[in-house]
Amino acid sequence: MPRTLWDSSVGKKTVMAVSGVIMLLYLVAHMIGNLKIYFGADEFNRYGHWLRTVGEPFMHYEWTLWLIRVVLVVAVVAHAVSAYQLSRRDIRARPNKYVHKKPRASYATRTMRWGGIILGLFIVWHVLDLTTGTVHSGGFQEGHPYQNVVDTFSTWYGNVIYIVAMLAVGLHIRHGFWSAAQTLGVGGRTRDRVLKTVANALALLLTAGFIAVPVGVMTGVVS
Numbered sequence: 001m002p003r004t005l006w007d008s009s010v011g012k013k014t015v016m017a018v019s020g021v022i023m024l025l026y027l028v029a030h031m032i033g034n035l036k037i038y039f040g041a042d043e044f045n046r047y048g049h050w051l052r053t054v055g056e057p058f059m060h061y062e063w064t065l066w067l068i069r070v071v072l073v074v075a076v077v078a079h080a081v082s083a084y085q086l087s088r089r090d091i092r093a094r095p096n097k098y099v100h101k102k103p104r105a106s107y108a109t110r111t112m113r114w115g116g117i118i119l120g121l122f123i124v125w126h127v128l129d130l131t132t133g134t135v136h137s138g139g140f141q142e143g144h145p146y147q148n149v150v151d152t153f154s155t156w157y158g159n160v161i162y163i164v165a166m167l168a169v170g171l172h173i174r175h176g177f178w179s180a181a182q183t184l185g186v187g188g189r190t191r192d193r194v195l196k197t198v199a200n201a202l203a204l205l206l207t208a209g210f211i212a213v214p215v216g217v218m219t220g221v222v223s
């Protein structure tokens with residue numbers, strides 16, 4: 001991207017929108033994939049195995065998975081760096097320093113900022129929990145994601161961490177989707193209303209779909 005575009009606010013917002021859409025597509029696929037847990041251990045574990053062999057024989061074992069990981073890491077970093085720089089720019093752009101105390105950022109800005117930080121921390125926890133097993137509660141078994149997921153949601157803190165994160169995901173997407181649509185120049189009053197409805201529906205569907213997994217384990221439907 002030309003330097004001047006990256007230096008502009010619109011450029012940074014575009015980076016946020018595009019990286020956000022990439023992560024959103026990943027989340028939709030991940031949520032749908034997770035729901036396969038309701039079809040039993042065999043099917044879910046087979047799906048986990050497929051994630052590592054997809055693209056074969058052209059791709060080597062885990063190459064596609066690593067490609068996705070690299071794209072996601074680039075998207076997360078680009079998203080976080082532009083968010084940070086945009087918020088610094090916001091502060092610098094104020095004409096004078098506030099004499100008393102700083103006024104609070106708007107509700108949406110605060111939710112996005114804190115939601116983003118919570119999600120960043122959650123992703124680190126989540127990878128250490130279900131991919132590497134480093135902080136996993138039971139005896140982590142490589143190649144048996146079904147049992148690992150059941151273990152995670154058999155502890156109270158596992159449920160709390162994931163459910164709080166899922167609610168943060170919903171709020172973040174609700175506002176983020178809407179902002180992205182504005183940055184990318186979709187406009188008009190009717191279209192705005194449609195976009196807001198789409199943003200709400202998407203956020204609700206994703207949150208409910210993700211939360212269905214811990215709920216399944218807590219109620220004993222998945223065990």
Ligand code: HEM
Binds near residue numbers: 072130149
């Ligand atoms: C109830 C909710 C969730 C469950 C049960 C869940 C489950 C899992 C499982 C089992 C894996 C490992 C798959 C494998 O190695 O075969 C995984 C990987 C992953 N999850 Fe989730 N997930 C949930 C929510 C989320 C959310 C909300 C995000 C992002 C904000 C997320 C991001 C990821 C990422 C990036 C990986 C890939 C890690 C890697 O292999 O490099 N997950 N998830």
